[in-house]
Amino acid sequence: MFKEIIKELLVEETKLHPSEVEKLLQTPPDLTLGDYAFPCFQFCDPKQDDELWQNVEKDFFIKKNPTDIARHFTDKLNDKKLPKEIEKVEAKGPYVNFFVNKKILAQTVLKINNNYGRGNAKQKILVEYCHANTHKAFHIGHTRNIALGESVCRILQRQGNTVVRTNYQGDVGMHVAKTLWGMQHLKELGLTIPKENKGNWLGIVYAKAAQAAKDESTAKEINLINQKLYAGDKVLKKIWEETRQWSIDYFHEIVYPDFQVTFDKFYFESEVEKEGVEIAKELLQKGIAKKSKGAIIMDLKKYNLDIFLILKSDETPLYATKDLYLAEVQNKEKPDKILHIVGSEQTFYFKQLIKTLELTKPKIGQKEQHLSYELVNLPTGKMASREGNVVLYQDTVKKIADTARKNLLERNSTINKKELEKKAKIITLAAIKYAMLAQGPNKTITFDENQAISFEGNTGPYLQYSYARASSILRKTKNKKNVSIPDLFTKEEIQLLWALSKFSQIVEKAAHSLNPSLIANYAHELAQSFNEFYHTTKVIGTEQEAFSCKLIESFRIVLKNALFLLGIEVMEEM
Numbered sequence: 001m002f003k004e005i006i007k008e009l010l011v012e013e014t015k016l017h018p019s020e021v022e023k024l025l026q027t028p029p030d031l032t033l034g035d036y037a038f039p040c041f042q043f044c045d046p047k048q049d050d051e052l053w054q055n056v057e058k059d060f061f062i063k064k065n066p067t068d069i070a071r072h073f074t075d076k077l078n079d080k081k082l083p084k085e086i087e088k089v090e091a092k093g094p095y096v097n098f099f100v101n102k103k104i105l106a107q108t109v110l111k112i113n114n115n116y117g118r119g120n121a122k123q124k125i126l127v128e129y130c131h132a133n134t135h136k137a138f139h140i141g142h143t144r145n146i147a148l149g150e151s152v153c154r155i156l157q158r159q160g161n162t163v164v165r166t167n168y169q170g171d172v173g174m175h176v177a178k179t180l181w182g183m184q185h186l187k188e189l190g191l192t193i194p195k196e197n198k199g200n201w202l203g204i205v206y207a208k209a210a211q212a213a214k215d216e217s218t219a220k221e222i223n224l225i226n227q228k229l230y231a232g233d234k235v236l237k238k239i240w241e242e243t244r245q246w247s248i249d250y251f252h253e254i255v256y257p258d259f260q261v262t263f264d265k266f267y268f269e270s271e272v273e274k275e276g277v278e279i280a281k282e283l284l285q286k287g288i289a290k291k292s293k294g295a296i297i298m299d300l301k302k303y304n305l306d307i308f309l310i311l312k313s314d315e316t317p318l319y320a321t322k323d324l325y326l327a328e329v330q331n332k333e334k335p336d337k338i339l340h341i342v343g344s345e346q347t348f349y350f351k352q353l354i355k356t357l358e359l360t361k362p363k364i365g366q367k368e369q370h371l372s373y374e375l376v377n378l379p380t381g382k383m384a385s386r387e388g389n390v391v392l393y394q395d396t397v398k399k400i401a402d403t404a405r406k407n408l409l410e411r412n413s414t415i416n417k418k419e420l421e422k423k424a425k426i427i428t429l430a431a432i433k434y435a436m437l438a439q440g441p442n443k444t445i446t447f448d449e450n451q452a453i454s455f456e457g458n459t460g461p462y463l464q465y466s467y468a469r470a471s472s473i474l475r476k477t478k479n480k481k482n483v484s485i486p487d488l489f490t491k492e493e494i495q496l497l498w499a500l501s502k503f504s505q506i507v508e509k510a511a512h513s514l515n516p517s518l519i520a521n522y523a524h525e526l527a528q529s530f531n532e533f534y535h536t537t538k539v540i541g542t543e544q545e546a547f548s549c550k551l552i553e554s555f556r557i558v559l560k561n562a563l564f565l566l567g568i569e570v571m572e573e574m
Contacts, residue, residue, distance in 0.1 A: 038070075113557065121161045127156070135171070137200065141447075310356070346372070397425075
């Protein structure tokens, strides 16, 4: 609200285009300098040909310094009656500084409810994420995809969109062939089928088989299994169906509940490969695709996208083969947008795929979008399932939960076992999810479980603890009515008011950029503002108790909603 009012004032006085004013408007580093600042350096060198500056009286600024220009705009603004939301405007060096009416700011913040931060977008967006392959281990690196995907879905929904959650899983291909080979050679690999956690155990089978595949004769055997499975070999199909179900059961019993994900649609590679082959052949017949050394390709060189292989010479389907039909299947949901959340190593592939769809199915191609994200490494380096150097998801959960239990018992030694386990699990999942979301998708994460579980710093448990601390204060108050907004505010109160007022703007930016880290880091800054307020402000038993408690209640609402958008639960006590 305040920013929009200030933008309107500046557009009117400077004659700049609104987008240019938006780009230039700043938040001062010190509250004594105002709540918003507008720099005037750029007027010393007006952009002669830029249409954003077309209405600016450029001749007026010739030979004037930015300090004089700031004073000129300040005088013009003060010559008119300022809106009630703006307390004053001052020139400070080359800046025009705006001070907003803090009582109106406080009135706005104290009205915050659970609808705060909701948008009115109306798109239907199909989001494809998780992609947990059957017959492989689900390790800690995979949690970035599911955490990112679920958070993006929640943010898009908060903005008013309808979201269709989908999961496209690899249940055929060389990784499956390796695991099936391993199942046929368990004794040689020193393995026995466990009674429980069979889906998780398949990751060990895959890793050992991948190591064995370094032998040329074993690699040939695995390649033959892949061909036979595709051809419908009955013996292999029976093993495949049983082991596939082990993986699916594991995902449904452990992974999806932990990440609070309920998918609307599941797609499997085995369901789209045959039709994908037919599409590739059809493109060849129509002269859209070409044949090269027996394979079917799309020549995308003129788009700087090289050659796109869509079907091998032996007609073994590739990712591209299957994705051509998957696009048609997903489009049956009639979405406005189809968003694929897939690692950055597939960025070039998706450029080729989307360009191919634009050329062959333009109405579908224009809906397609790839949201890429970088790898998750360990402090010891990169993970690789085929090498066996991964940290399994359940092992990570167990280790972090042990630390969480210890911290909880230090705070409350009388906590009952059931409550201890429940809280430890909630804290553990918060630690993992926040660690995966606190950095933007374009940044590589080095996952350190000891850092992630810390109750201090930029972590999920720190945010949960801040919420619980606020809840503790409110449980102690008896004065919740007769809220009177003070005439003067402390520095800490103003910082908290401003932090709370920014939530809607942050959610909108996160939805536009598909970047949950904006919300994660906002939540951390908000918690810091609250904790500074908590340490410097006495609440219970003061004249301003009702106001302070209402401010704390607004903090709880905003933090809880911010954490919900990250898939993180809060607790009233920790």
